[in-house]
Amino acid sequence: MKGIATINFKGGVGKTTITWLLAKYAAEKMGKRVLVIDTDAQMSLTLAVQLQEETGKLRNKFEDWYENKHKARHKTLLDALEAYDQNRKGYFDFPIDSSFIYQMSPNLHFVPSVVDLYWLELEIFDKEKTKSFASALLGKIEHSRFNYDYVFFDSPPNFTALSYSVLSCASLLLIPINPDVFAARGVKLLIDGLQRRIDPWPVPKIAVFMNKAKLYRGQLTRESQRYWEETKDSCKEEKRAGVHVFPIDSYIPERVDIKRAIPEQYFPDNYTEEFSGLWSGIERILR
Numbered sequence: 001m002k003g004i005a006t007i008n009f010k011g012g013v014g015k016t017t018i019t020w021l022l023a024k025y026a027a028e029k030m031g032k033r034v035l036v037i038d039t040d041a042q043m044s045l046t047l048a049v050q051l052q053e054e055t056g057k058l059r060n061k062f063e064d065w066y067e068n069k070h071k072a073r074h075k076t077l078l079d080a081l082e083a084y085d086q087n088r089k090g091y092f093d094f095p096i097d098s099s100f101i102y103q104m105s106p107n108l109h110f111v112p113s114v115v116d117l118y119w120l121e122l123e124i125f126d127k128e129k130t131k132s133f134a135s136a137l138l139g140k141i142e143h144s145r146f147n148y149d150y151v152f153f154d155s156p157p158n159f160t161a162l163s164y165s166v167l168s169c170a171s172l173l174l175i176p177i178n179p180d181v182f183a184a185r186g187v188k189l190l191i192d193g194l195q196r197r198i199d200p201w202p203v204p205k206i207a208v209f210m211n212k213a214k215l216y217r218g219q220l221t222r223e224s225q226r227y228w229e230e231t232k233d234s235c236k237e238e239k240r241a242g243v244h245v246f247p248i249d250s251y252i253p254e255r256v257d258i259k260r261a262i263p264e265q266y267f268p269d270n271y272t273e274e275f276s277g278l279w280s281g282i283e284r285i286l287r
C-alpha cells in the first residue's frame, strides 16, 4: 500500500481536482483499490462529493451517512486524531470500518473532512504526537480488511501538524504547478520549505507536473512550454542537492470538462490519455 499526498502551499493550483480525478482513474480505469482522505478543513472535496447529483441517490446517501453515521457517531478524521492523541499506552483504538470510510464505488473509497479540523491550528492536540498520526492511521488501514493499493491525501494549502504527519509518511508527494511566471521559483521554495518543515524525516520522493496547461490547437502554448522547462531546471537543481524529485512531462490541460468533473460526478473521458500519462509517471517513480 502506497500513500500519495498532493501538496502545494499555493492555493487553487488543482490539488483537490487532480487528487480526486487521479484516484478515480486508478480505481475505475486501472482496477486499483483506492482510498482518498480529505485532510483539508476547507472541506472542498467533501463538499464537492456531497454536492454531486443534486437530485440523485449518491448525494442523499452520502449526506445521510455523513450526518448520521459519520459525524453523529464520532467517526471523523478529527475523532480518529482525538483517539490517537488521548491514548497514553501506545494503543490506537479506532475502528477502520464503514463507519469511518464511505464506499463511493467498489474500488473507490473516501474519508471526508470535517470543518472542526480547524482546531488543529489552535493546537489543542499534542503537536509532537500528532506528527506521527498519519503513519499510525496508515498502519491501521493497511491491516484492515480493505486491502488498498493506494491511499491519496488531499492537503490544505497551509501547513499544520496533520500535514507534517501526512508528508512525513507518504511514499510520494505530488506537486501540481500551474504555467505561470512563479512556477519554477515556487517549486524551489516549496521543496526547500518542505525540507525544513519535515525535518528530521527525509523528504519523500516528489513528482512535479503541470496542471491547467494552456493549449493552442492541441499543442502546449510556447508560454506553457517555457514555464515547464524552467520548472524542470528547478527540479534538476533540487536533484543535485540530493532531493528525489522527478518532473513528469505529461500535463493536464485547463479545460471546462475537467473543472466540472467533480461537481458533476464524472470522469473526463476526453482526457483519459493525459491522466494515463500522469498515472504511468507516478507508478514509474514509485517502483
Ligand SMILES: Nc1ncnc2c1ncn2[C@@H]1O[C@H](COP(=O)(O)OP(=O)(O)OP(=O)(O)O)[C@@H](O)[C@H]1O
Pocket: 010, 011, 012, 013, 014, 015, 016, 017, 018, 040, 042, 044, 155, 156, 157, 211, 212, 213, 252, 253, 254, 255, 256, 258, 259, 260
Ligand atoms: N485542469 C483544470 N482545468 C480547468 N479547471 C481546473 C483544472 N484544475 C483545477 N481547476 C479549477 O481550479 C479551481 C481550483 O482547483 P482546486 O480546488 O482543485 O485547487 P486546490 O489547489 O485544491 O485549491 P485549495 O488550495 O483551495 O485547496 C477550481 O475551480 C477547479 O475546478
Ligand SMILES: [Mg+2]
Pocket: 015, 016, 017, 040, 044, 154, 155, 156
Ligand atoms: Mg483543495
